[in-house]
Amino acid sequence: MKISTFKNQYDLIIEPILQQDQGAYIGRVVNNVDTVESRCVVNVVKLNHTDIRGRITSQLIPVFDQIVEDVTIPIGGTAKFAVNVKSNPQGKKTVKIKNKIPKAVIRWSLNDCAFLLGDKNVEITSLANGESTLVLSNWVTQGTIACYASNAVGQAECKADLSLEKSNLERNYDLLKEEYRIHSGITSRGSYSIVKRASERKSGVEVALKSVCRKSVDKTGIRQARSSCDFSNYMLTLFKVVLLG
Amino acid sequence: MNFFKETIILKQINHVNVVRFIAGYHTLESLVLVTEWISGGNLLQKLIDEGEYSEARVFFFFEQLCNALEFLHSKSIAHLDLRCESLLLAANHRRLIIIGFGNAREVQDDFLELLDRAVPEFCSPEVARCMPVDCSSDVFSAGILLFMLLTGESPYQEKTDKETLLNIQENDQEKLKSRMKGKLSNVTQTFVLQCLTTEAHKRPSISEIAEDLANHEFSDEKTIDAKKLKYLFTRQRYICRIACPHSDL
Secondary structure (H helix, E strand, C coil), X not given: CEEEEECXXXXXXXXXXCHHHCEEEEEXXXXXXXXXXXXXXXXXXXXXXXXXXXXXXXXXXXXXXXXXXXXXXECCEEEEEEEEEECCCCCCCCHHHCCXXXXXXXXXXXXXXXXXXXXCCEEEEECCCCEEEEEEEEECCCEEEXXXXXXXXXEEEEEEEEEEECCHHHHHHHHHHHHEEECCCCCEECCXXXXXXXXXXXXXXXXXXXXXXXXXXXXXXXXXHHHHHHHHHHHHHHHHHHHHC | CCHHXXXXXXXXXXXXXXXXXXXXXXXXXXXXXXXXXCCCCEHHHHHHHHCEECHHHHHHHHHHHHHHHHHHHHCCEECCCCCHHHEEECCCXXXXXXXXXXXXXXXXXXXXXXXXXXXXXXXXXXHHCCCCECCHHHHHHHHHHHHHHHHCCCCCCCCXXXXXHHHHHHCCHHHHHHHHCCCCCHHHHHHHHHHCCCCHHXXXXXXXXXXXXXXXXXXXXXXXXXXXXXXXXXXXHHHHHCCCCCCCC
């Protein structure tokens, strides 16, 4: 039997309760001015084995003290999720453990697919005290993150959304599409770029959109231009014969 | 392809014969440059459609090219990628518009720059020799274009790019003269050869060429057959088609 206090709250805890603990209990608060009381009666009921098993089972299912929260990251960013599961490292499979909760196994998944061990972008840490973290680095997939804590008695789960925020570059692309209606088909093609015809949505004025692939920006050189020229010259000797007779 | 330089340079140019810059967007996959739409098509295509044309017709467009280059050079900007694809026409088919400023750069007297990319057929001897470039390289490329438009032939093109570059380095003026002889008037030949001077410092500036052009009259007689130009145009289109850059547009 013990009394715990927290701020102005006082708890009397009787654990384990026995038949002889049955009776009236009075909580009395006294100061220099007055005395107040609170009364209650405790009845102790003897249960059969099945009832005990059922009650214990409900207490042994893992419980999340801390659940995952929604996270939004930029494309290629890092997302971190953390949970804390009430668990008992010494717990065994059966109800022999009595009032102790069996140790829970924690699993993480994204969109119902479990994370693969060994993926260099996924780091899962589970500690004996029930803490577990999931860190996703260089991440480009969004969806629902789920955390399952299971033991021999049952399973608990919590879920959160992992969203990718639109980068400035993506917003620029959306902006471009909002400003201009891009016509299908390529008007002309250069060695490193294509040109498409478009019209400004507001005014209807036609414009040309020259698109240069980012990957090619730093890779181009006179040698590349030469190689394409050489190939075309070889092929075009045939055309020359036809055109010029 | 220096997209960022192209954007910066186009932003500061406002000339009737230069494509007008509207906006630039950096997207996830691409760098997108928005410019005015030029609906008149390629200059070569226009001349091919005419079937036969005169020297005066060519110089009508060449004068506009000189005006644009004069404006660029006055701002110390060298285009450095003049070729057939760079010359388009406005809707009225009379106004020439220069595009393709991917190689363009601001040339400084105290800072010599090498050009690391160019189409061999249109490059100047200094580019072919990996020497520093300046605005005079544009004059040489303009000379190559002039030669092409007047004769329907590429002055230095060989079977391979290596041979083409060696040909430009050598730049045999006598060979060029013999190819123009009987086809072009003496005045025109002189213009072409002036532009195609091997040494950059001996080459006339674009202002001097523009001034000379104003003092001469060229033949209106339609003596140039567009048949050969058709081959050049087909080749140009083919070169463009074998390249397939990726874009998210």
